Amino acid sequence: MTPEELSAALVRILNALASDGRVSVEIPETVRVERPKNREHGDWATNIALQLGKKAGMNPREFAQLVADELAKEPGVSKVDIAGPGFINITLDAAAAGELAKAIVEAGASYGTNDTLTGHKINMEFVSANPTGPLHIGHTRWAALGDAIVRVLRASGAEVSAEYYINDAGNQMNTFALSIYNRLHGLPVQEGGYPGEYIQELADAIAKDHPEVKGLTEEAAIPVLRQFGYELQMADIKKTLADFGVSFDTYFSESTLHESGAIESSVERLREQGHVFDEEGAVWLRTTTFGDDKDRVMIRANGEPTYFAADAAYYLNKKDRGFPEKMYLLGADHHGYVGRLKAIAAAAGDDPEFNIEILIGQLMSVNGARLSKRAGNIIELRDLIDWLGSDALRYSLERVPADSPITVDPELLKKASNDNPVFYIQYAHARSRQAARQAEARGVDRSVFDASLLTDPTENELLAALGQFPSVVAGAAASREPHRVARHIEAVASAYHSWYAACRITPVGEDAVEPVHNTRLWLNDAATQVIANGLGLLGVSAPEKM
CATH class of the missing domain: 3.30.1360.70 (Arginyl tRNA synthetase N-terminal domain)
Structure with missing residues (x-):
């Protein structure tokens, strides 16, 4: 049962x-x-x-x-x-408790999924790094946690679209292009430009594929370099994310909001709601009506839209695309955005307690991490992946609540010992797979299952831990806390190691295979499945051997 x-x-x-x-x-x-x-x-x-x-x-x-x-x-x-x-x-009774082992094996990869969030349609935006440089340590935590949240939400029945907002509008892109232009012509990067060897790499790549750009004047070259540099840098970002096991359903360009007239349209839509006013030549949204600390300018007196105007247009765009629930995963320095984003939702006629959810993640650091030679003044995500491995890095970030600061210990993550949580869990999975292979070699298969034979106290503990997995997944989805899954599969791994030490799957010596051996193989494979499913929700691999 x-x-x-x-x-x-x-x-x-x-x-x-x-x-x-x-x-x-x-x-x-x-x-x-x-x-x-x-x-x-x-x-x-x-x-x-x-x-x-x-x-x-x-x-x-x-x-x-x-x-x-x-x-x-x-x-x-x-x-x-x-x-x-x-x-x-x-x-x-023992038989009812033991039946769970068979149910898990038969459910396979679907065990742990549930329907607690069925009917929820969510747009979740995270990472959203500017396309003017490589992903760095500041983006790492939400890349791991955001992807894991998407996975547990989907496992609980929610329809989720993972979205990356590309900040490809504004002066930063011209600064980026000018930095490439200067490197293209052997000049130092301008004051306030983007440093780092990656700018030279972009300039070299553009010169190779588009040699004609070098002959353009600065004025003519900037828009061209802006586009080519953007494409190359976004390709680099997407590859780094893929290496980290993170994927997005949509990459949304901020520039499309400006080019399509969406910003002007959003101003008028909010004006129709009665929340836009004009003062000192500028256009404002009266966000104080909805608890913001001050009203926000949407269109400056010179006619230029603000970043806030783009935020409002982006929110309305998500609403128009049919997403009742919008989640934003922001860094520790974005607390000020909470009030203004919720005010946008309220001004648009939405319920800020339901239609928008904002999660703030605390800072992370890595002991001994070095600044990137490529990027010059940052610690690149790609370097962290090369150094620590995607599995170890992701798991170390996902087992701690997002609102707690974290310092990653590289020496611990490199240890092949029980002190290393990701090793401990992956070793449990590899051990269970080795146990299954050894059972097959001894002629033990799953042709017999008698749940009443699973009477050892360690079997009861293991079954109980396996049985809790679906409710843990549902709880992680409801609270947006994937660390609950991580901590639970650590408990499953612990229960499995204890059971493995106490109960034999294969007969002693030349003794005959008995129903208890066949039944224990079912339990072994059930543990394998739960650990694999849990690691899958965290975007961490489940190795066959270690």
């Missing part, structure tokens, strides 16, 4: 009690079951009686007793106890 099946049984019992008139209360669609902190209290527990008892006008223990009496009749339930003010503790 899986936790989901147990939850469904509780819902069925509650509905039956309501139909019989024994309780009068609105029954929830799902009932949460959890592992009790003290294993002596049973396999699973629920506090549903505490939630519904008083609403039903009953003492919670009295309500719990009604549920317990019916639950005890369910096949696979060995014992039901009531503890404290109304907690219901549930013990399954």
